[in-house]
Amino acid sequence: MTGTIMTESRLNTATELARRAGKLAFAYFENREELLVRQKRHVTDLVSQADLEVETLIRDGLNTSFPLDAQLGEEHGLSEGSSGVTWVIDPIDGTAPYLNGLPGWCVSIGACDEDGPILGVIYVPVLNELFVAARGQGATLNGKPVRALDGDLRSGLLGVGANDRVSSERVGRMLADLSEAGAGWVRYGSGALMLAWVAAGRLTGYVEPRMSAWDCLAGYCLIQEAGGRVLAFPNGPGLTAPAPVLGACAGAYAELASICGFGQSPEW
Known part of the structure; x- marks a missing residue:
């Protein structure tokens, strides 16, 4: 209590x-x-x-x-x-x-x-x-x-973000892989806002190769409480360093995690 x-x-x-x-x-x-x-x-x-x-x-x-x-x-x-x-x-x-x-x-x-x-x-x-x-x-x-979407990666728009912490070539390949999988994606300027839209069912998910805790943790809480899934952000000392971010409706999460492969390649 x-x-x-x-x-x-x-x-x-x-x-x-x-x-x-x-x-x-x-x-x-x-x-x-x-x-x-x-x-x-x-x-x-x-x-x-x-x-x-x-x-x-x-x-x-x-x-x-x-x-x-x-x-x-x-x-x-x-x-x-x-x-x-x-x-x-x-x-x-x-x-x-x-x-x-x-x-x-x-x-x-x-x-x-x-x-x-x-x-x-x-x-x-x-x-x-x-x-x-x-x-x-x-x-x-x-x-x-609000609730996250009930669907897969192709049931709506995907939010994406990127910055100079990851090479443009690697980001380009990620976007090409997402497009090849049939995902329609959009970039809106605020990662925190796009994470909130995942929770509200306006986007299927949001991915960004490097993001800071202050950009994503409020949105992570929203997504989890709306029935979605998120890639765990480092805790303790790791909280102060940028890390890969992925939040999505339950039906899109596994496929997005597989396509993006955050943490599974030295390029990330």
Whole structure:
């Protein structure tokens, strides 16, 4: 019972913070031409003043409510904790679409323990869509239950993502293999959002060769609670390093895992 109460408290806090963070991010979005932007690893890996301030808002709120929890965020890194719970925060997942005035971005807040994701909240301000899940409690979209698709890889669209951490040649072969298998795929700019869409039955699955914990763990919780399956993300020290990500409806998971072969080749 204590664990349930603790999860409920964290879920309520994460939901409130996601809405507040989304409101701040959207205010900057409407005036994005005034934002200060800098490059991180490469020309398509950007961070803005909005990313930094939105993550600070989330972190401050979590510190107030759960000072013993660890936090891992895209912009401000890892802060240690002693509770056994780690928050994973992406203040604006899809910064490139965000800065170009496109709707494919979201606020993503997840939490995990030694057994994996315990909650996930993804808020999409432009669409006013709030995805919420907690371990053992199901997944919802704007308060209504959602389920992953009941079908295989060819029963709908597949979401894909890629970045410079894996060679373009290897990514190209993966996409060719997926197309050869009859999968129709789409890339929308935010991996966290596409994972939420898997949970909501809008996509059959989502694959990306390298992704960070803050991009995927909230979406992983949503997918698991919506009846889908996910490729386990490394825990402990491995939580801070990028890893392959795969989340899908139950009927598509095995085939996707076989086609992509994440972890089965040195190229990954």
